Amino acid sequence: MDLGAIDLDHTLGCGQVFRWRKEGGLWTGVVDGHLVRLRQKGKRIDAETELPEGRLRSYFRADDDLEAILKEISRDAYVRRLVDRYRGLRLIRQDPWECSASFILATYSNIPRIKMMIERVCTSFGTDAGGGVFAFPRPEQIIENEPGAENCGLGFRCGRFVAFARQVEAKQVDFDDLRAAGYQDAHARLVELEGIGDKVADCIAVFSLDHLDAFPIDVRIKRALAERYGASGSYRRVSEFARRHFGRYCGYSQEYIYYAEDMKNRKPGPEQA
DNA sequence: AACCAGGTCTCGA
DNA sequence: TCGAGACCTGGT
Secondary structure, eight states, X not given: XXXXXXXXXXXXXXXXXXXXXXXXXXXXXXXXXXXXEEEXXXXXXXXXXXXXXXXXXXXXXXXXXHHHHHHHHOOSHHHXXXXXXXXXXXXXXXXXXXXXXXXXXTTTSOHHHHHHHXXXXXXXXXXXXXXXXXXXXXXXXXXXXXXXXXXXXXTTHHHHHHHHHHHHHTTOSOHHHHHHSOHHHHHHHHTTSTTOOHHHHHHHHHHHSOOTTOOOOOHHHHHHHHHHHOOOSSHHHHHHHHHHHHOTTHHHHHHHHXXXXXXXXXXXXXXOO
16 A cells, blocks of 8 residues: 555654554554554555555545655754654644543653553453454543543543543534634634643644644653754743744654654664654 | 653642 | 642653
8 A cells, every 4th residue: 555655663653643563563553443454565555454545544644745844844954864864754643532632641641651541541441443452432432431530540630531531522622623723723722621731732733633833842842942943931932933943844843853852762672663 | 769751730920 | 921839650
């Protein structure tokens, strides 16, 4: 299958998604409830899944003109180097609900624990997708068995997580509207919700709502921008610098920078991905 | 044994 | 609008 220029290891391993696993060259994940197995074959991808091909292409943003986007964000030597090093890293178009709920859980924690919390949520509430993997639960699956959330080790995020599930289930959150809206508008409406602040709102915007001009700023990105560009201050201030400096696809630049910063802290292992 | 982690919330200036 | 503190819990 042709998903456009793509490097599966960079795309699925850069940190934008939490649930994909790689074993012996085979990537396994769940998209829209369907088990998906992928293998990189040079420029092409071997896919084994029931997921419609259209959605798989949409998931990997196969229609993005990656070269044009990378050219657009390559506005300084630093990003040019990262684009060159991690070429083939594509943003992913995640399911908005799963993306939102996941990043609500990802606040003030670390990657290993975030993955653990999400896996517990999936096995506690989700549907078996086969292959020993559970799908991320739908909101109603969480509401139906709400007390079960207490056993997922979510800590202070538990209330936020359940409350958000309830709001989505009650259709108090309309992801289609948020997608159709402009970035600023979508961001403003997202931060109104419990558990969603500036950073999580930007993650939702760029990873699931097509707002490629959103630029999530976590501690590492903040540090990197301060060191590389001397950009510091409030979230809003740094955020505006990023949009001004990297342009309308700054969301892509964020992911390359995040990945580079994350790689510094990774320990070498057999499945380096 | 502390310290820290893909932040958010609350409160005071 | 912005900065300071508190905060569940499991890694390191």
